[in-house]
Amino acid sequence: MFYREAGQFKTTYRDDQAVFPILQDRIAVLAIVVLAYLVPLVANEYWLQAVLIQFLVFALMAIGLNLLMGYAGQVSLGTGAFAAVGAYACYKLTTNIEGMNVIVAILLSGGFAAAVGILFGLPSLRIKGFYLAVATLAAQFFILWLFNKVGWFYNDNPSGTITAPPRDFLGVQISGPRATPEARYWTCLTFLVVFAWFAKNLVRGRIGRAWMAIRDMDIAAEIIGIRPLETKLLAFAISSFYCGVAGALMVFCWLGSAETEAFDLFTVSFRVLFMIIIGGLGSIGGSILGAAFIVLVPIFLTNFPPMVGIEISTALQKHLEEIIFGVMIVLFLIVEPEGFARLWQILREKLRKWPFPY
Amino acid sequence: MDFLTSVFVTPFVEIWQSPFFFLELVLVGLSTGVLYSLVALGFVLIFKASGMFNFAQGAMVLFAALTLVGLMENGLPLWAALIVTMGVMVALAFVVERLMLRHLVNQEGLILFMATIGLNFILEGTGQLMWGSDVKRLEVGIPDKPFNLGPILLNTFDVTAALIGALLVIALAVFFQKTAMGRALRAVADDHQAALSVGIPLKTIWIAVWTIAGIVALVAGIVWGAKSGVQFSLSLIALKALPVLILGGFTSVPGAIIGGLIIGVGEKVAEGFWGPAFGGAIENWFAYMLALAFLVFRPQGLFGEKIIERV
């Protein structure tokens, strides 16, 4: 009843093209964004540090991977590697160049990640599906090996870790030991909001359509004039840019310091893959929902049993987590391969009619 | 300049200078290669029969090995444990078909692949939940003695593993080419719905195939486990099998074998002679780079089928 769109006529194409054509949606999203900015006023440090900032970083990465896999249909298991490129690039930029603005550094790191993404995306012209996944796996393993072996990447630090130097933006510390969780949270949130909006714009225009055309039937797409190599490489570039920026944020605003393990296949690549499967391939909003879900489940598993008085060892918890993840993935693929995004759509359909049954 | 020489010149010189070391590396590589082939075989079977890439194959290897060891630790003699474990793998095939495959008929490859990733996690978690996650020793009575064949150092274990692998492969090759069920499997690999429409019982086929893959996984698990202990990293073999399949072709049994051997040998030789130039540990990515090169120049692998697309 509240959700009816009756009476909301679009009289221009411009209105019809809007991201949120329904007024209720527009209000809701605006409210959510405003609330998101207000969260640090009520959340404690644990929640900010362990959950929310992590969620923001992974949401950004999930959007990146979804652009590549969900919209452009190119399989990638190299998300961790591209994020690592962003992280290490940002590290080198801020430690090697005097007076480099940290936000600029983060954006430039995205650029480096994009370049690497293009390189490993080149095989996509000749191979598809999980053959392509193998190529991205090569990227995943090789890049992490490179960052481990070549000392220049971590400034020959004997421990092999990279630590984000203290940097501020507009006078506020956003990285380093004195940066407050609030400041880091707001930085990540702003990146997410801005880049999510860019992503939404991309996918509803010419490029999004080109990507989906390549995904759905690449031969037909080529025949109507869409150039496959350029389109695919653009997808790899933009997706890797997002992952690179997220990787930089991961080290600078969330973890503070990291080793290559933080970016490995299971910690990042598979996790983000699950986020977009559960959230919904081909949906920006779904990516965010999926990220929230995957980040929350381990937190839930750690905190819930003690609340009901059950003691679970960490090993047991880890195995349970694995089993639950596996079951959820299979369940989602069977029941709703289009993930949360589709479930949300169905919910909205029901909301339209509520409280009437039909 | 130094680097270039150490990549393009020195290794070949060293191979020339120490041929026996080279040969030893080749042989060690062959024995690892046989193990890769065994695992890759499981993949090929399921891919041939259901058109899906079973990422969980590695987890199946681990699960089978864990079950075997777990049973033996609980007092069962080897022969009994083997039978029970085989039964478990058959039961697993039934469960997978009933709960997962049946509901995913004719979904596209990527969805199926991701479902097997989910299955991978379930099997890993369950296996470790049931039998614990520490490294376990597996004694199956395969002799492990070094011996000399002329100037070359060999190991009875590796030779036995190679023989087991060879036997299994021959049996499977015969099965696929000569039997009616083998034909039916190939039909299913092509198109689920078409196979259904000509009366091929999809359900039975899938159960059969996953059982066979499960038994292959068991054999691979025994051999690997006896060699390096049963542990979590066994499931990561799945990842190594990917380059093997790229080289050999996803649908080819001989391809899986040759691909496995090439990767096995390639890794060892690369690490031995080119490793020093790169600072070591290039085994981690050598197989993938080789696969990548194949993907660019010959995507169907050595023996796979070239797909001609029609509009």
Next chain:
Amino acid sequence: MSGVATERATQMPEGATQSQTGRKIGDVIMKVDGVSLSFGGVRALDNVSFDVREHEILAIIGPNGAGKSSMLNCINGFYHPQEGSIYYKGKRRDTAKTYEAAEEGIARTFQNIALFKGMSTLDNIMTGRSLKMKKNFLWQALYFGPALKEELEHRAKAEAVIDFLEIEAIRKTPVGRLPYGLQKRVELGRALAAEPDVLLLDEPMAGMNHEEKEDMVRYILDVNDEFGTTIVLIEHDMSVVMDISDRVVVLDYGKKLAEGTPDEVKRNQAVIDAYLGVSHE
């Protein structure tokens, strides 16, 4: 299928003829010359040669497996013939890249519908405008400004096509959910959106009922009439072919049996033996 314009094609000096719809047919714009195509051991096309003249409606007919779709695929540059050549507007077509066909003004529909199933009707038709949209990804990410202006411009054009094909009601429906006949119409829309010079239609009326066929014929004739689009049409419905085509090419087992006006082809003995048969009255 009677009642469509019955003017005969009259012979005029080289190249210029009067078409069924009264349109003047121009010079040769596409020349297929000795094209042979094999897949492994199968010879799909065997030394096929024919012309396509500007503004005409040319039908390619023949039994199943005769090589008709393969011929269109060669024109698109999707298949590369082993022998022979295809010249379009003076340039080599058969060795060029697939996407260049669209850049040269060739649009296509497919025998088994090749719509982008994950997108709506409107989006599918908008993809037909892809070549004409130039703003790069930076402008696209920003959306407001030049990218939006371009999007709206082309949206208007796409809507014109939607209007022409009378599919306004389904413009937001994901095409995967549409019935077969409507999907074919949307596919035609996508091809039309590109404002092509040559339209290759691969069995556009297959599987349609009588009303749908009448609609399709009307659209095809309108497009040829209003915009002068050259139409190359693969079709099995003989009454349609005979009624609307200016000229017909007959293929069988990859070889060309005949080329000429519908009447000439109807009377060709080889064609009758292979394909048409004789009516017993």
